[in-house]
Amino acid sequence: MRAQAALFDGILFLLLVTFSVSMMYAYLTSYGVAQERTLRSSHEINFMQELVKTIYSVDVSTLKGVPKWEADSKEKLNPAYADLNCSKLTPYEGRISVAELLKKDLSDFSGSACGEDTNCQSKSLLDDKFGESDAPGATALRCALKEFMKPFTFSGMEYLAEVENEFAHRVTARNSTGQEIVMGNTKIASCEEAANLYNDLLAVRAPFRIRVDINSGLPLYQNTPKTFTYTLRVCTWRKAR
Amino acid sequence: MNFKHGFIGPLGDDIPSIFPIIVGIVLFTGAMMFAANMVDQRNEFLDVRRATVALAYSATEKGYYDAGTFIEKCGVLETQAKANRVFFVWIIKNYCNTQIDFQALANDPTGGTLLDAEKPSAGLKCWIGGLRTPAGVQATEPESGVMQLPKDSVVFNYPIAVDCADQTHRGLGLMSLVVWRQFAGATVTPPRGP
Numbered sequence: 001m002r003a004q005a006a007l008f009d010g011i012l013f014l015l016l017v018t019f020s021v022s023m024m025y026a027y028l029t030s031y032g033v034a035q036e037r038t039l040r041s042s043h044e045i046n047f048m049q050e051l052v053k054t055i056y057s058v059d060v061s062t063l064k065g066v067p068k069w070e071a072d073s074k075e076k077l078n079p080a081y082a083d084l085n086c087s088k089l090t091p092y093e094g095r096i097s098v099a100e101l102l103k104k105d106l107s108d109f110s111g112s113a114c115g116e117d118t119n120c121q122s123k124s125l126l127d128d129k130f131g132e133s134d135a136p137g138a139t140a141l142r143c144a145l146k147e148f149m150k151p152f153t154f155s156g157m158e159y160l161a162e163v164e165n166e167f168a169h170r171v172t173a174r175n176s177t178g179q180e181i182v183m184g185n186t187k188i189a190s191c192e193e194a195a196n197l198y199n200d201l202l203a204v205r206a207p208f209r210i211r212v213d214i215n216s217g218l219p220l221y222q223n224t225p226k227t228f229t230y231t232l233r234v235c236t237w238r239k240a241r
Numbered sequence: 242m243n244f245k246h247g248f249i250g251p252l253g254d255d256i257p258s259i260f261p262i263i264v265g266i267v268l269f270t271g272a273m274m275f276a277a278n279m280v281d282q283r284n285e286f287l288d289v290r291r292a293t294v295a296l297a298y299s300a301t302e303k304g305y306y307d308a309g310t311f312i313e314k315c316g317v318l319e320t321q322a323k324a325n326r327v328f329f330v331w332i333i334k335n336y337c338n339t340q341i342d343f344q345a346l347a348n349d350p351t352g353g354t355l356l357d358a359e360k361p362s363a364g365l366k367c368w369i370g371g372l373r374t375p376a377g378v379q380a381t382e383p384e385s386g387v388m389q390l391p392k393d394s395v396v397f398n399y400p401i402a403v404d405c406a407d408q409t410h411r412g413l414g415l416m417s418l419v420v421w422r423q424f425a426g427a428t429v430t431p432p433r434g435p
Binding site for chain 2: 006007008009010011013014016017018020021024025028031032035036039042043046047049050051052053054055056057058059061062063064065066067095097144147148150151154
């Protein structure tokens with residue numbers, strides 16, 4: 001009888017040990033996970049900030065060779081990538097950075113001229129034009145982002161780049177596919193819309209100003225240059241929810 | 242004679258319970274040792290990663306580096322690396338007029354492609370560190386193609402603008418920072434520069 005009681009004690013002790021060991025393993029699996037997530041997030045934000053700094057330095061002429069296919073793709077013409085038409089940047093052989101061409105593209109926007117007409121706003125903001133002449137700022141931005149955002153796109157992340165002016169008129173340069181992003185049945189046209197759907201969205205904003213000579217034909221004393229404030233925003237999020 | 246059936250003494254009766262108790266003690270001690278080892282490894286990994294983030298924060302101060310600024314910055318990173326007890330390789334690869342082949346870099350198990358600053362064309366490299374070799378610590382940088390990524394290394398890649406070969410344009414570049422833990426007895430005179 002006593003031996004049975006002792007055996008019961010031993011087995012109970014073993015059960016307690018097993019329980020405490022399983023608790024320990026449960027703790028171990030989550031140990032450092034939050035720290036690692038924070039460090040990864042720091043790295044991703046750092047990456048995005050560096051990306052915005054870089055587009056101020058990269059010359060558009062060096063982007064003319066960005067193809068629509070991926071070097072790593074077995075199918076050289078991956079249908080997921082629309083033709084970004086980066087060869088359009090060939091004529092810009094001088095030291096013109098992506099940011100400079102983007103500003104040129106934006107600088108023909110006359111502010112409130114479009115009123116509430118969103119189509120007009122989109123056309124006049126990033127339309128690859130400065131007045132009637134070519135200024136492919138949106139194309140340059142897309143071509144640069146296609147290359148620079150590869151670590152994110154290969155990791156199953158989606159991204160958007162957009163420019164917002166002081167009148168809150170927003171236009172989206174879209175992602176590298178040049179097409180609208182559709183998640184399920186929802187079209188995502190802005191970083192705000194993405195933020196409403198995905199809680200792990202990361203975004204960087206870079207404000208800049210453009211001084212527009214509105215009455216360039218007039219003498220200097222009659223000329224009143226106007227300064228517009230813009231914000232370039234790049235956001236990224238994980239496709240899978 | 243006072244005989245009790247099945248009774249083998251006050252200690253003898255507890256013998257059956259000794260086996261589960263010993264198994265329990267061994268299991269618990271083993272699990273504790275394993276857990277301590279896991280926590281140490283995890284802390285080490287997080288510490289190297291934390292150091293990498295700190296170095297990367299300094300390295301990404303600019304969106305463009307010329308050779309002179311790069312060498313200056315290499316010295317700053319060296320000081321930071323020593324404070325964090327890590328070694329590092331900081332490379333700027335030149336992808337002017339071509340596309341960045343991230344998949345090739347990611348699929349290279351030794352990291353030889355990543356560490357070769359001359360591919361696809363001349364780039365910049367700052368190498369501060371020692372590698373473990375059978376002969377001990379190798380203080381000088383191995384020949385291109387021989388160097389391999391240390392096992393515990395952390396690799397961070399960033400976009401950057403670089404001087405193209407014609408020196409008149411700035412094109413696409415890839416800045417890579419490879420960081421690994423300094424080991425005991427490793428005193429190296431680091432080589433620098435492009």
